[in-house]
Amino acid sequence: MLKWMGLLTLGVACFVGFYHYNKRLLDWLRFQSLGTRDYIVERLGLMFIEVPSHRILLGLFAISFGAGSLVFLAFLPEVFPGLMFGAIVAVIGWKVPRPIVDWLYRRRTNQFVFQLVDALNLMSNGLKSGLSVVPSSGLVVQEMPDPVRQEFNLVLSENKLGVPLEEALNGMARRVQSDDVEMLVTSINILKETGGNLAETFDTIATTIRERIKVEKKIQVLTASGFYQGMFVMAMPPVLGFVFYQTDPDFMRPLFTTAIGWVLLAGVLLLEALAFFAIMKIVKIDV
Numbered sequence: 499m500l501k502w503m504g505l506l507t508l509g510v511a512c513f514v515g516f517y518h519y520n521k522r523l524l525d526w527l528r529f530q531s532l533g534t535r536d537y538i539v540e541r542l543g544l545m546f547i548e549v550p551s552h553r554i555l556l557g558l559f560a561i562s563f564g565a566g567s568l569v570f571l572a573f574l575p576e577v578f579p580g581l582m583f584g585a586i587v588a589v590i591g592w593k594v595p596r597p598i599v600d601w602l603y604r605r606r607t608n609q610f611v612f613q614l615v616d617a618l619n620l621m622s623n624g625l626k627s628g629l630s631v632v633p634s635s636g637l638v639v640q641e642m643p644d645p646v647r648q649e650f651n652l653v654l655s656e657n658k659l660g661v662p663l664e665e666a667l668n669g670m671a672r673r674v675q676s677d678d679v680e681m682l683v684t685s686i687n688i689l690k691e692t693g694g695n696l697a698e699t700f701d702t703i704a705t706t707i708r709e710r711i712k713v714e715k716k717i718q719v720l721t722a723s724g725f726y727q728g729m730f731v732m733a734m735p736p737v738l739g740f741v742f743y744q745t746d747p748d749f750m751r752p753l754f755t756t757a758i759g760w761v762l763l764a765g766v767l768l769l770e771a772l773a774f775f776a777i778m779k780i781v782k783i784d785v
Contacts, residue, residue, distance in 0.1 A: 534592070535551055535555045535558065536551070537596060538554050538558075538595060539554055542599065545602065557595070558592060558595060561591040561595070562587075562591035562592035563591075564591075565587050566585060566591065567584065569584040570584035578760065582760060607676050609645060610645045610674050610676070611674075611676050611679070611707060613642060613643070613645070613646040614646060614707060617642050617646050618682070618701070618703055618704040618707075620637050620642070621634040621635065621637065622696075622698075622704070623697075625696050625697040625700070631690070649670050649674060653666040653669070656669065663690070664686075664690070667686060667687065668683060671683040678703070678706075678707050681703060681706075682703055685703065721781040724780065724781055725781045728780075728781075729777070731773075732774060735766060735770070
């Protein structure tokens with residue numbers, strides 16, 4: 499009787515809370531669903547990957563609520579652990595695609611900046627041979643691989659359709675969000691108006707980018723040891739848990755069959771996630 503009274507009280511409290519904050523809740527749900535979908539579609543579009551928005555939303559529901567439902571069914575007839583771990587999987591499945599897309603975008607941006615050194619040297623040689631900025635950019639499209647070829651090809655295509663070169667370059671800077679690209683675009687736009695030696699400017703920017711990349715690589719080497727040590731420490735709890743379960747299953751079984759064990763497992767997962775974000779925050783150094 500007390501159990502049913504508690505469930506009824508919880509249901510009434512949830513209904514009252516939802517009724518009172520329904521607008522805020524609906525706005526939050528709309529932001530989490532459509533906002534995440536639009537963000538992913540926008541990021542993929544910046545990488546020249548066209549995916550319909552309805553497919554993105556369907557995929558989000560599949561890897562979040564779909565995976566969470568499978569976890570819940572796997573724990574049946576135990577309802578409480580199924581709900582807890584199913585909810586955790588659903589939240590993780592909903593949140594994971596966005597950082598993955600951000601990682602893909604950062605990787606493409608870093609690849610673009612790395613290729614930009616050779617592209618600037620190529621454009622500088624074109625300017626020294628008597629070409630202007632647009633034909634020099636055409637050399638980049640002909641000789642360089644993606645993604646730098648895609649970006650400069652879009653700039654030239656927009657320029658052929660009547661878009662001013664300055665505006666087309668600003669569009670490239672918006673698509674490839676990097677200080678190096680911003681510096682390049684600003685230099686071209688200023689020197690086209692005021693006059694100056696673009697070839698020498700390109701050589702200077704290429705040297706600056708090359709030296710910055712060297713510093714970043716050196717920092718990655720110095721922080722790699724701390725990163726892998728942190729990953730090793732994070733791997734110890736699940737590995738030791740697996741070993742203990744194989745050697746003495748009866749000793750470890752309450753961890754998976756009792757409410758206290760489920761709470762402890764959820765706490766371990768939470769601490770592992772916090773440790774991962776702390777390690778990534780420590781080893782990440784911006785140059």
